[in-house]
Amino acid sequence: MKKPDVKVVLLGDMNVGKTSLLHRYTERKFKDTISTVGGAFFLKQWGPYNISIWDTAGREQFHGLGSMYCRGASAVILTYDVTNWQSLAELEERFLSLTDTANHDCIYALVGNKADLTDLKAQLPLDLSGASPASLSGTGLHKQVPREEAMALYERILRYKGLDEKSSLPAEKMCFETSAKTGYNVDTLFETLFDLVLPSILRKRNENLVSPTVDLEEYREASARRGKTCC
Amino acid sequence: MDRDGHPDGEAEAEGMNICRPLKETIPSADTLATSLSLLGNHMFSYPVERDDGATSDQQEPPDSYLSHVTVHDERPDEEPDSNHRESPQTEDMDNSDCHSNDSRTADGGTKEDVVDIDQSDSGEFVVTMLAKAKLEEQGIGVKGRSSPLLEVGTEETPAFMSHRDEDVTADSWREHRKHVFVLSEAGKPIYSRYGSEEALSSTMGVMMALVSFVQSGDNIIRSVYSEGHTVVFLQKGPLVLVCVSSSRQSEEQLRGELLYVYYQIISMLTQASISRIFEHKKNYDLRRLLAGSEKILDGLLNLVDSDPSFLLAAIHCLPLASSLRDSLSQILQKAITPNLVFSILIAKNQLLTIVQEKTVIEDTRLEPADVHLLLNLIGASSAFQAGEIWTPICLPLFNPDCYFYAYISYLDPPECTVCLLLLSTDKEAFYAVAECKRKIEEAMLAQNSLSLIAKAQSYSVSQVGVSDLRHFMYKPFDVPDNHRQLTQFTSPEMEAPYSSEEEKMRLLDLYRYMHSRIHSTSRPLKLIYHVAERETLLAWVTSKFELYTCFSPLVTKACAITAITKLLRWIKKEEERLFIRYPPKYSTTPNPSKSSRGGKSDQQDSTDNGFLQFVLTRQKLKTLRLTLFQEE
Ligand SMILES: Nc1nc2c(ncn2[C@@H]2O[C@H](COP(=O)(O)OP(=O)(O)OP(=O)(O)O)[C@@H](O)[C@H]2O)c(=O)[nH]1
Ligand SMILES: [Mg+2]
Numbered sequence: 001m002k003k004p005d006v007k008v009v010l011l012g013d014m015n016v017g018k019t020s021l022l023h024r025y026t027e028r029k030f031k032d033t034i035s036t037v038g039g040a041f042f043l044k045q046w047g048p049y050n051i052s053i054w055d056t057a058g059r060e061q062f063h064g065l066g067s068m069y070c071r072g073a074s075a076v077i078l079t080y081d082v083t084n085w086q087s088l089a090e091l092e093e094r095f096l097s098l099t100d101t102a103n104h105d106c107i108y109a110l111v112g113n114k115a116d117l118t119d120l121k122a123q124l125p126l127d128l129s130g131a132s133p134a135s136l137s138g139t140g141l142h143k144q145v146p147r148e149e150a151m152a153l154y155e156r157i158l159r160y161k162g163l164d165e166k167s168s169l170p171a172e173k174m175c176f177e178t179s180a181k182t183g184y185n186v187d188t189l190f191e192t193l194f195d196l197v198l199p200s201i202l203r204k205r206n207e208n209l210v211s212p213t214v215d216l217e218e219y220r221e222a223s224a225r226r227g228k229t230c231c
Numbered sequence: 232m233d234r235d236g237h238p239d240g241e242a243e244a245e246g247m248n249i250c251r252p253l254k255e256t257i258p259s260a261d262t263l264a265t266s267l268s269l270l271g272n273h274m275f276s277y278p279v280e281r282d283d284g285a286t287s288d289q290q291e292p293p294d295s296y297l298s299h300v301t302v303h304d305e306r307p308d309e310e311p312d313s314n315h316r317e318s319p320q321t322e323d324m325d326n327s328d329c330h331s332n333d334s335r336t337a338d339g340g341t342k343e344d345v346v347d348i349d350q351s352d353s354g355e356f357v358v359t360m361l362a363k364a365k366l367e368e369q370g371i372g373v374k375g376r377s378s379p380l381l382e383v384g385t386e387e388t389p390a391f392m393s394h395r396d397e398d399v400t401a402d403s404w405r406e407h408r409k410h411v412f413v414l415s416e417a418g419k420p421i422y423s424r425y426g427s428e429e430a431l432s433s434t435m436g437v438m439m440a441l442v443s444f445v446q447s448g449d450n451i452i453r454s455v456y457s458e459g460h461t462v463v464f465l466q467k468g469p470l471v472l473v474c475v476s477s478s479r480q481s482e483e484q485l486r487g488e489l490l491y492v493y494y495q496i497i498s499m500l501t502q503a504s505i506s507r508i509f510e511h512k513k514n515y516d517l518r519r520l521l522a523g524s525e526k527i528l529d530g531l532l533n534l535v536d537s538d539p540s541f542l543l544a545a546i547h548c549l550p551l552a553s554s555l556r557d558s559l560s561q562i563l564q565k566a567i568t569p570n571l572v573f574s575i576l577i578a579k580n581q582l583l584t585i586v587q588e589k590t591v592i593e594d595t596r597l598e599p600a601d602v603h604l605l606l607n608l609i610g611a612s613s614a615f616q617a618g619e620i621w622t623p624i625c626l627p628l629f630n631p632d633c634y635f636y637a638y639i640s641y642l643d644p645p646e647c648t649v650c651l652l653l654l655s656t657d658k659e660a661f662y663a664v665a666e667c668k669r670k671i672e673e674a675m676l677a678q679n680s681l682s683l684i685a686k687a688q689s690y691s692v693s694q695v696g697v698s699d700l701r702h703f704m705y706k707p708f709d710v711p712d713n714h715r716q717l718t719q720f721t722s723p724e725m726e727a728p729y730s731s732e733e734e735k736m737r738l739l740d741l742y743r744y745m746h747s748r749i750h751s752t753s754r755p756l757k758l759i760y761h762v763a764e765r766e767t768l769l770a771w772v773t774s775k776f777e778l779y780t781c782f783s784p785l786v787t788k789a790c791a792i793t794a795i796t797k798l799l800r801w802i803k804k805e806e807e808r809l810f811i812r813y814p815p816k817y818s819t820t821p822n823p824s825k826s827s828r829g830g831k832s833d834q835q836d837s838t839d840n841g842f843l844q845f846v847l848t849r850q851k852l853k854t855l856r857l858t859l860f861q862e863e
Binding site: 014015035037040041042057058 | 499500519520521522523524526527608611612618619620621622623637658659661665
């Protein structure tokens with residue numbers, strides 16, 4: 001195993017789609033999942049860097065492990081389900097305190113998954129593959145969490161962390177709505193975060209007196225590939 | 232006195248669920264009747280025709296056609312009713328005439344016997360008759376009544392649960408071969424194998440009413456028999472487990488399966504935390520903590536039905552040249568880190584090798600049931616196989632109150648058939664343990680182990696070279712010189728005519744039947760020669776082994792015995808390959824006097840002494856590492 005340069009953690013209630021999001025991003029597929037036990041560790045090659053990703057279990061049963069997974073994290077993805085208001089509330093009640101062990105300059109993202117169930121635009125994957133017009137019909141499910149709610153929570157998180165709103169990343173940029181099912185916004189989410197943790201990687205490398213042979217162009221390209229941000 | 236020309240030891244009386252007469256009459260048989268009838272309506276609403284049993288070709292035990300309720304006292308069984316011959320059979324191979332004295336009781340008579348016993352006791356008679364009456368859909372004025380529990384249950388709207396939304400009122404739901412329910416003592420639903428617990432809460436409530444009714448009379452309800460169904464109850468601490476089965480397995484077997492379910496729940500939550508939770512709040516909804524674990528329990532129950540490891544309480548390892556197994560063990564032995572206690576290598580869901588920490592192995596050994604739970608967990612969590620999993624897990628038979636931390640990773644992505652499982656006592660040890668995996672991976676690459684493992688496979692019964700032998704299961708018992716060995720069994724692949732799922736299940740059912748006869752509590756047997764319709768089976772238990780064999784139908788007893796002699800010789804010859812002979816050890820405790828590998832001692836210095844403490848006070852370990860998952 002290559003030594004990871006940086007750690008990203010997925011947190012959120014069970015069933016919101018953390019595993020599905022990661023699976024969509026790494027395997028480019030949406031398939032049946034089994035509720036995660038404990039946590040699963042993945043290593044993602046990002047240019048010359050190794051990014052470790054912890055996909056944690058949302059089940060209350062595993063709550064005790066959460067702070068261990070978060071220790072030294074550079075980015076935390078707080079995930080909820082847009083069709084389930086409680087899943088947003090849980091983030092504040094149950095998961096936020098776990099991030100106390102994260103780096104002090106840790107980046108937080110709020111991710112409302114399953115957008116395909118509520119938003120027409122999320123039913124089409126950005127690459128337009130495999131979506132038939134028929135699959136567009138009948139969303140039916142009521143969106144319980146408007147993006148504004150998530151943005152308000154983001155502001156509260158900054159306050160909780162004692163971070164200055166002006167010098168921090170804006171809520172507009174850090175609140176995503178995604179669909180692991182269609183792939184909507186999934187690459188954007190991960191790649192935005194990876195780009196944002198780059199400074200953290202560079203600083204760590206410098207601290208370790210390793211000359212960073214960085215090819216920054218590579219990242220620009222990678223993120224430009226799917227360069228649409230959420231709206 | 233062979234029956235129907237079958238030289239068969241099957242003719243003796245069955246229906247032996249001897250009921251010890253109740254000392255007092257059951258106080259409110261009415262309540263019980265209601266409960267039973269509701270249960271009946273829920274579970275077996277279709278009328279079941281009576282079968283006289285005696286004419287059955289398959290020679291099913293006649294008691295499965297009877298309906299009676301068995302209420303056992305909690306006290307150990309006394310000498311059972313004198314109507315039945317109860318001295319344990321001690322037939323052995325030496326006794327060539329071993330079955331001639333078996334057929335003393337005619338089947339019809341047996342059935343009457345049991346009913347008579349039931350009728351001789353008023354309380355039990357009422358229960359029996361009510362149960363029977365209800366099941367025949369001619370209730371004694373109870374049909375219109377309904378329990379408050381039932382009403383509460385049906386008013387609840389089922390929560391959204393996509394995989395478990397089976398319609399519990401449909402016939403297909405009732406017709407499942409084996410239902411399993413878990414509920415709390417307060418009657419709260421915790422788990423149901425089919426359909427969501429919410430939709431089933433009425434059924435659960437009825438079962439709970441049944442349990443508490445019998446508890447109130449100082450009797451623990453243990454089983455209910457009806458035409459075609461056996462209902463078995465098991466109470467463990469604050470949990471009540473119920474199995475409703477039409478599989479014709481024995482009560483003991485079904486209870487054993489419920490125990491596995493209980494252990495799997497313990498493996499996720501620990502016994503201590505379950506008791507603590509319910510002491511705190513009798514009404515607690517345990518689904519909060521178990522939500523998401525349904526698939527693990529579902530998977531366990533499917534394994535229990537399809538894998539004889541559970542029946543035999545033994546481990547099935549993958550046959551492997553002993554030199555290869557040894558080299559794999561050595562690889563594991565060398566990749567250690569402080570607080571690592573078990574290193575287990577698995578291929579195709581079967582054990583390749585297992586290496587244990589020295590102090591652990593001196594103290595105890597890994598029980599087969601704990602290994603089964605681990606294998607099931609791995610099977611159930613393998614959906615996303617690319618990652619490395621780190622999760623707390625309790626091994627209930629090792630210590631029901633504390634957690635290990637399991638590292639699970641596949642060594643051959645993307646195929647994901649070879650799995651490494653490392654167990655540590657240190658919650659924080661993930662990166663150190665992951666480093667062990669890297670070492671193991673490297674060593675296996677150097678030795679080309681993966682491609683050697685890929686070639687390993689289960690064997691065909693044809694390799695034994697005994698004609699007419701179709702299949703067998705052989706489980707050697709501990710003998711003094713390998714006392715600390717893992718309990719294992721060996722068995723060939725199931726081949727034609729047992730290749731289809733139905734036929735496999737049929738053979739397993741025959742084995743389960745033989746097993747229940749051999750291990751019958753009322754009348755254990757040492758040897759059974761059973762001529763079934765499409766095969767002949769011979770089961771034999773000695774002080775050294777337990778053996779189940781399946782032959783083509785026309786094999787005579789003498790032939791079968793010769794064949795078994797050959798089979799035993801073959802197993803002896805292949806022993807090294809078929810079993811893990813001496814599970815190796817390593818030392819990861821900071822104990823210099825015991826450490827034989829000097830090269831590793833530098834690694835061990837940094838250990839906190841948590842592990843030693845862990846091993847030494849294993850039994851009293853209620854407090855250490857228990858605080859991890861407390862809610863507060
Ligand atoms: N419609 C829709 N369903 C989704 C989406 N993402 C996940 N799901 C479904 O939601 C369920 C849960 O997904 P998981 O990825 O296992 O959820 P999780 O957050 O990892 O859950 P835990 O591991 O228990 O914490 C699965 O049935 C998925 O198929 C999505 O974007 N759209
Ligand atoms: Mg998950």
